[in-house]
Amino acid sequence: VQDIWIDCDPGHDDAFALLLAGQTPEINVLGVSTVYGNSSLDHTCQNACRFLTAIHRTDIPVYKGASHPLLVPTLYAPNIHGESGLDGTNLLPKAAMKPREGKAIEAMAKAILSCQPDTCTLVPTGALTNIALLFAVYPEVAAHVKEVVIMGGAMTTGNVTSGAEFNIYCDPHAAQMVLNNPILVGKIVLVPLELTHTAIATPEVLKRMGTPRTPFRTMLVELATFFADTYARVFNVTSGPPMHDVCCIAYVLRPDSFETKLMRVDVVTAASEPSVIGRTVCHVWGQSDLVKNVKVAMKMDVEVFWEMVLDAVERADNR
């Protein structure tokens, strides 16, 4: 069983990531920390508590992390995830749990340090503010981490600006602190947009997800449909929404169903041209002499991915 900690900003795809992690017996979720991003910190934290209630995992401790990035102004994504960060359904239950008292990074450090060296996997699916702070304040945590599997970045084109993907753009300085941290070399896996745009929740997938038509499955389909509509409207992606964050959990579960490439990756934090700020510069062809610091996920077996997700849906629905 793989111990993991999830740092997220639910968020439709973050919610599905919680579902896959929380309803797969091979994964033990030590805790969930939340960060601003898709909506305000209050909203993303509340969404995490409500969604964990929906999947019968109120036993997982939830913490409130950073409400703002390190240096840049705060950005939300109501155009993609709605004002609440998780719009689109009335079937989401009220939270039957509260966030725990105390600082998120302190709880993360405690939980990860209690794991054997090189064993715990950290999964950030939002801005990297909490993660940058964690390793700055508690560098000793790195020795207990097996991998940091980040949803973020792009090798080619971003989704906020031409250069930048949302999670990295939210806090580029935090992202560069994480990717550039020498104590994490060899441990960082980046799951970029090119990969997550193969995890499309097509109408066929949603049909399987919504059958039989239980209230729980209906709620999931309503959430995914809202997400599909915003992707169609904003990006003209009409095949269905990409389940970005879920790909990280899939990697934790079945790394053998992924192809990765080790390369130098840096984050642009200053530029004369604003649209490249937050860009993850990926030296795909080894163009840099600097140490290769990041394993980039290049390909995944999409069939295996949906099998895992739909199995988790079934387990959650049967509880």
Ligand code: BDR
């Ligand atoms: C990322 O941005 C957020 O809106 C999603 O939850 C995902 O983590 C994709 O760029």
Ligand code: CA
């Ligand atoms: Ca997210």
